[in-house]
Amino acid sequence: MADPAKPLDGIRVLAQGIVWAGPFSTMILADLGAEVIEIESIQHLNPTRTNLRHIPQALLEGRAGASYLNRDGSEGFWNRQAWFNYAKRGCKSVTLDLRSERGHELFLDLVRHSDAYIENNAADVVDNLNIGYEVLREVNPELIMVRFPGFGIEGPYRDFKGYGANMEAVAGHTGVRGYPESDPSETPASLHGDPTSGAQVAFALQAALFSRDRTGEGQLVEISQFEAVASHVGHAFMDYQMNGRVQGHAGNHHPSMAPYGAFPCAGEDRWITIAIPSDEAFAALCAQMGRPELAEDERFADTAVRHRNRDAINAEVAAWTPAFEDHALMLQLQAAGVPAVATTHHEEITSDPHHVARGFFQSITQHEAGTHFFPGPMARFERTSLLPARPAPTLGRHNEEILCGVLGLNAGEYQQLLDDEVIGTVYLETASA
Amino acid sequence: MTGPLAGARVLDLTQGVAGPYATKMFSDYGAEVLKIERPGRGDASRRIGPFPRDEPHIETSGMFLHLNTGKRSVTLDLATATGRELLLRLAADADIIVESFRPGTLERLGIGPDVLAEANPAAALVRISSFGQDGPYRDFEADDMLLYAAGGVMQVTGDPEREPIKLGLYAPLFFAGCVIAGMMMGALRTSLRDGQGERVEISIHEVLTASMDRGGPNIVAYQYSGALMIERIKNVVYSGLPTGVYPCADGYVQVATQPAWFPRMCRAMGREDLIDNEHFTSNVFNPDFLPEMEAIFYPWVLSHTKQEVMEIAQAEGWPVCAINTVEDAYRDPAFRARDFFRTIEHPVAGTYEYPGLPIRFKRTPGEMHVAPLLGEHTFEVLTERLGHTPAEVAILGQRGVV
Structure with missing residues (x-):
């Protein structure tokens, strides 16, 4: 029709x-x-x-x-x-x-x-x-x-x-x-x-x-x-009125998730962004890192405590990612159920396999x-x-x-x-x- | 006050930020938006916060309250046959159905596009997802930062010596919501034209790739010249004139100075004597000249507050603006003079001033109303719209369907 x-x-x-x-x-x-x-x-x-x-x-x-x-x-x-x-x-x-x-x-x-x-x-x-x-x-x-x-x-x-x-x-x-x-x-x-x-x-x-x-x-x-x-910053206006909080520069921090951020990969200026919303995703990430003990670590045991110790867990991830190529790591982590995406470079975007498909x-x-x-x-x-x-x-x-x-x-x-x-x-x- | 979309009926199966912001635009401007939520849990944004006194509560998330103004909440468990049947009966009444489940979910539930079309062949169906309904990344997990990264703009945002940086919390999804709302209008128009429906698919990844937030033009520029026009650069020095962020007496200002605006800048600083000074005018394009120019600019800007700098500069047509904290913005005189914030009372969360309507339809303004409690309108919709008796609704409630 x-x-x-x-x-x-x-x-x-x-x-x-x-x-x-x-x-x-x-x-x-x-x-x-x-x-x-x-x-x-x-x-x-x-x-x-x-x-x-x-x-x-x-x-x-x-x-x-x-x-x-x-x-x-x-x-x-x-x-x-x-x-x-x-x-x-x-x-x-x-x-x-x-x-x-x-x-x-x-x-x-x-x-x-x-x-x-x-x-x-x-x-x-x-x-x-x-x-x-x-x-x-x-x-x-x-x-x-x-x-x-x-x-x-x-x-x-x-x-x-x-x-x-x-x-x-x-x-x-x-x-x-x-x-x-x-x-x-x-x-x-x-x-x-x-x-x-x-x-x-x-x-x-x-x-x-x-x-x-x-x-x-x-x-x-x-x-x-x-x-x-x-x-688009409505929630920040709400936070100001609800809690008297003036939100500052958040960078790549998330209000509840950790690890969270952009982590360096192999090569020049290559990055992967990772966002861990749940204990399941965190366990999957730890398994991929070959560090299952991190999921048992009391500093990282659940979402709330992980968030409090976000600098420590972000540092662990940042020490691991540089050995990997960004796109390959994205595919590997996503296949394991870990939310991760490489930053796309505008020089390469027209040949990105997903856009091409x-x-x-x-x-x-x-x-x-x-x-x-x-x-x-x-x-x-x-x-x-x-x-x-x-x-x-x-x-x-x-x-x-x-x-x-x-x-x-x-x-x-x-x-x-x-x-x-x-x-x-x-x-x-x-x-x- | 009646909005322009009075008479339009939206069946809203979205959750999170992008879809709900799009349907908020429908709701604030007059459409009836029936929001379907999962019994007991509701929309994920009910768990985002911020919460009054930082105490999580399903009815008081600031994000949810802001994103869902004026909608009507109906709880339905779509995992049950009865829940799906009720949904299809609600679909029969809708002009537009919008969903943001993971790709494949609607089909798996047995309420895919063909089933919905059977229930209502005239309705438009808009499907929103992170990466689209097909392609190798279809099932990727994502959030606003990951989508911003995938769209290509995050890579060019920030300091070259540091990691790429995202926008404010969920900003890419709010933006996507604005695009989605426009596409929903297109779908609505097509389906109303001949009563034969329309199916529209939107990938947030593609929306962010195409954005005028530098991405789209940068992709074309790279093909035009073999170089990116925009990269992560510490200080973008295009000319010999101050452009970017500068400190002032009580904070910072955002400065934009095109070479042609040199005279405006001179007038604002009270340095009319420089306007025709050839040493300056011959160097306005010269990035190496910037330090000399800044030696004049800094003492002036540091001696004024951000509001003063803005008002003095703007009086000369020089685009300088205060960099406001959330508190500054909340108190900003222009927002107040324009009555931007709307006071809304909520029975559980309390009374707050919400950011108001950015679109002002002068004949049909529309209005923001309070966001719904979880399932607040279930009873009313099931009895009045679908003709169930109160007893039947009570039984559905006991069975957990609603």
């Missing part, structure tokens, strides 16, 4: 989903079949593509330069960049100078033809561009608008700027992760908040669609990343960057396959398709837009972040 329609087939989403949270939301929505049109411009650099009109050689040669195909910073580099090409797969790109009268008019016309507009620009941007919810609702009462600047669109931090690491810091996540007995400078940042709020956008848009299908009414939806992250990585050919492997959709729909995945768009790639095909512009009008630099496919020399 094949049904070719993907879940969001027929849903058109205008997006200014920038930096990292935005692209994660549009990736999910595009994977689910929505027609996601990224609204960019040739006047304003899309920060997911680049913050700089020209990439300095020093940056290209450095770590950040690794995100550009062959570290090539020549013109069009913004079409060959890993962050954008990873997460904007399946999206379309239309450039519109929203500051021009014509660009603004065309945007409103697009809104008329769309189901949703999602954006995580700085909180004041849509009002400055005169495309706030009140304006757009006049044009399309059924529109769903999802706004997700890092600190929301209301409140004292409304105009604060930041990346995921900043929101995580305010929300308390940075305070509970990181190496124990250290200060936070010793633990480089994670980016937990961005994909979290991006995923919530994908949920929220569909929930609002569910409501619209029943009521005929659209609505404004607000998501703030710092609240999204705070929800499940066919997770998808080969996608992007117009200017070529063919590479990308992690596939994060869910498998049995009736309505989310594959094949389509490439990320080059800048302005779908201008003609959308402006002429959807809005009905004729060739002359389209040419005029090009001449007036309302649209285009190359950033202007004066383009800035």
Whole structure:
């Protein structure tokens, strides 16, 4: 009973989903079949593509330069960049100078033809561009608008700027992760908040669609990343209120399990993570270590006492693991019922036997960057396959398709837009972040 | 207040963190979530804590209370034929059925996808597992750290001279829950469209592999340039300007400074004189210049509290934020001004302020309600929904089915 329609087939989403949270939301929505049109411009650099009109050689040669195909910073580099090409797969790109009268008019016309507009620009941007919810609702009462600047669109931090690491810091996540007995400078940042709020956008848009299908009414939806992250440390807020405890940097410690952590394996920078939830798993680990007496040791006799002596038992495990190759040890321990997983290296992940067996990585050919492997959709729909995945768009790639095909512009009008630099496919020399 | 999902019915066979966080999003935003729990034991998160006064109690685990707001708890022993029959009758009423048992468990219990589809051909079935329903790692034991390690991001997180480090407790599973909720919506939409159901499989391992928490882009970058963009690095020095964690008068701040933001930084520090100073402007991309820049930055940042640094910097558009402890965050003025925390009274655990709703639907806000006691709604659901008499429910209770 094949049904070719993907879940969001027929849903058109205008997006200014920038930096990292935005692209994660549009990736999910595009994977689910929505027609996601990224609204960019040739006047304003899309920060997911680049913050700089020209990439300095020093940056290209450095770590950040690794995100550009062959570290090539020549013109069009913004079409060959890993962050954008990873997460904007399946999206379309239309450039519109929203500051021009014509660009603004065309945007409103697009809104008329769309189901949703999602954006995580700085909180004041849509009002400055005169495309706030009140304006757009006049044009399309059924529109769903999802706004997700890092600190929301209301409140004292409304105009604060930041990346995921900043929101995580305010929300308390940075305070509970990181190496124990250290200060936070010793633990480089994670980016937990961005994909979290991006995923919530994908949920929220569909929930609002569910409501619209029943009521005929659209609505404004607000998501703030710092609240999204705070929800993920909820148990720590509960602990603070229940016990007056301010949880600190937990590192790789678990509140009840031991042994627990990342242990060194043979070779350079190879690790295995082990988590022992029960006496049975501990006995199995001791047997694998050839140290059955450890399971009888009074310091390690049950979960509670093991946890109290976690440094001692972790040290025993850490002394044993370096003789083994990480992947082989994982297979050996799992076969014995011991929860253990080697840390996967991104250099090797596309050939990981489990991913290969499940066919997770998808080969996608992007117009200017070529063919590479990308992690596939994060869910498998049995009736309505989310594959094949389509490439990320080059800048302005779908201008003609959308402006002429959807809005009905004729060739002359389209040419005029090009001449007036309302649209285009190359950033202007004066383009800035 | 009515949420956007009012009218949707979820039969929730998940436990732990990822699945329950996804169904919490359904519950908080208006769906009816029937949570099936094992008689006597209930969800594993009832044993996680934290507990008031650190005294374990099946009804007071902070993790459980937070993850299960507004759900209705029905206890059913799925190891019994009667328990399974009751489950199938509840399934007949659901729009979406979601489960997170180990792969193969549903089939072994005799309530696999085909049996559920027979009970309700129109419902969506979403199956969540650590490594998926097939493949060589299918039966691997895992928890949040092990899945984070398997997904590839843990290897690039932390100090290169130390062991890779995980996120905050269960954070990868909370994140997975957010993705799962979005995929559940997709499944619901598909099945509602033609009334023919849909089956969706989600592997948390794959969700974490694909995450925008550096993993997905790093995998592509490696193929683009032969080098990783992100590795475990002590201090990521991309430029000549301070970026990362810095100490201040009362703690630490998280600083992000793009080269183009040098003027904002100068204004925040009251050093407008540097904005056009060529010695500085010509070095903003030069990582070797950082110590000279820090010699100016440190005295300024150390003379202010984290809240002051944040407010002064942000007024100039420079993304600097306080690194809050849990206590700081609990008292943070923006959370308070936005009424983020919701006060919820629980009959056993007491009254606490729960982290509230991160998604604000302006027309259909939804609301958080108290998490259920174990089996609190069994009687009501069996009598009102399934038409059993109180006496029949009592017998089921004696037999341990409910």
